[in-house]
Amino acid sequence: MQVMSKDDVFLIVNVKLVDMGVYSCTAKNIAGMIAANATLTVTEPPGFESIMSNKQVKVGEEVVLECLNYGSPKPKIKWTKNGIPLASSNRHYFTAEDQILVIMETKADDSGTYKCEIANPLGIKVQEVEVLILPCKYNFYSFFNNKNFKKY
Known part of the structure; x- marks a missing residue:
């Protein structure tokens, strides 16, 4: 998996079946913390x-x-x-x-x-x-x- 992280964007290049799964993003500052999940489904x-x-x-x-x-x-x-x-x-x-x-x-x-x-x-x-x-x-x-x- 090749990941490019720029400007708060998560980008997977050349997606493969092994990349399938749940990805989490967590943001934290003095006001608190928040998390979000995203499920990536790969088809072939x-x-x-x-x-x-x-x-x-x-x-x-x-x-x-x-x-x-x-x-x-x-x-x-x-x-x-x-x-x-x-x-x-x-x-x-x-x-x-x-x-x-x-x-x-x-x-x-x-x-x-x-x-x-x-x-x-x-x-x-x-x-x-x-x-x-x-x-x-x-x-x-x-x-x-x-x-x-x-x-x-």
């Missing part, structure tokens, strides 16, 4: 800490999508898959205040376009990522139906 449009990257995993593996963000007030987060809002389920859950989407035990139909939308009163930002679930190399059913193994 939403933004992403990092860019999400496309994911490819095999069926049954886990996918983790991170929508790490900043903004003030804190952005609200919405996740969609192929344009349809996502909700928590037995295989899909959100952590870190909805910034991280975890898909457990992936299935082929988990493939698609995932979007993370962040919004606060100063704006909206969207990130999009493609998730591709690859089939397993071996199918256990066909493996065990192979006639070439011996009984013991």
Whole structure:
């Protein structure tokens, strides 16, 4: 914080989020003392800490999508898959205040376009990522139906 104090004026130059808070001014002379408080609220449009990257995993593996963000007030987060809002389920859950989407035990139909939308009163930002679930190399059913193994 850079403060310039001149002519009984308190001026903060290049305001940052860390400057947010309550400031007090006190005046005192032989007649007494008076104090006044002022609250400084700093706002910031939403933004992403990092860019999400496309994911490819095999069926049954886990996918983790991170929508790490900043903004003030804190952005609200919405996740969609192929344009349809996502909700928590037995295989899909959100952590870190909805910034991280975890898909457990992936299935082929988990493939698609995932979007993370962040919004606060100063704006909206969207990130999009493609998730591709690859089939397993071996199918256990066909493996065990192979006639070439011996009984013991």
